[in-house]
Amino acid sequence: MRQTKLVLTPEDRAQLERFRARGLxxxxxxxxxxxxxxxDQKIPETTIQSLLGVGRTAIWRTRSAYxxxxxAYALFDAPRSGAPRDYQIQHEAKVVALAxxxxxxxxxxxxxxxxxxxxxxxxxxxRVSRESIRRFLKKTSxxxxxK
Numbered sequence: 760m761r762q763t764k765l766v767l768t769p770e771d772r773a774q775l776e777r778f779r780a781r782g783l784x785x786x787x788x789x790x791x792x793x794x795x796x797x798x799d800q801k802i803p804e805t806t807i808q809s810l811l812g813v814g815r816t817a818i819w820r821t822r823s824a825y826x827x828x829x830x831a832y833a834l835f836d837a838p839r840s841g842a843p844r845d846y847q848i849q850h851e852a853k854v855v856a857l858a859x860x861x862x863x864x865x866x867x868x869x870x871x872x873x874x875x876x877x878x879x880x881x882x883x884x885x886r887v888s889r890e891s892i893r894r895f896l897k898k899t900s901x902x903x904x905x906k
Contacts, residue, residue, distance in 0.1 A: 765798040765822050771830045772799065778834070791834050794821045846887065851895045854878050854887075858896060871896075 767775070775792050778784065784792075790811055797807045804818050825833035857877050862869045875892050878884045 762801075762804055763822060764801075765795070765825065767795060767799040767825075772796070774830060785836075787836070788834050790817070791821045794818055795825060795830075795833060798822060846884070846891065846895075850881075850883050850887075851898070853881050853884065854892055854895045855899050857881075 775796050778792050779789065779796075790813055793811055794807060794813065794817065797810075798804075798818070804815065807813070807818055808815065821833050854874065858869050858874055863873060863877065866873055871889055871893055874896075875887065875889045878887050878892060
């Protein structure tokens with residue numbers, strides 16, 4: 760396997776040594792620090808793979824990330840946006856307002872099932888699940904039927 764050279768700057772090398780020696784870091788970040796230091800010491804990739812238990816792609820990505828954008832980019836994962844919200848704050852507020860209103864005729868208090876049925880009649884909540892209703896109420900510490 761052909762090995763591409765990697766030469767760390769003295770500042771990056773010192774920073775990696777401090778990174779490995781102190782603090783709490785994710786295992787991936789520590790592995791990336793080990794990879795960079797090992798590549799800098801010209802340790803063969805196959806040896807790095809067997810010692811750290813990582814694949815070729817992890818070594819390749821770490822090396823290329825360091826070459827492209829520097830040490831911080833190579834060590835840390837980029838922030839992720841997460842999944843978009845299914846329901847907006849106003850939808851949650853509608854459910855909480857329903858839970859605070861009078862229960863439907865024939866019921867002493869709101870139940871999750873009754874709230875789900877009532878919420879599904881509202882615009883924007885046509886497909887809301889019972890579990891979503893429960894989570895909305897849990898966020899606000901609201902309890903259906905509690906006085």
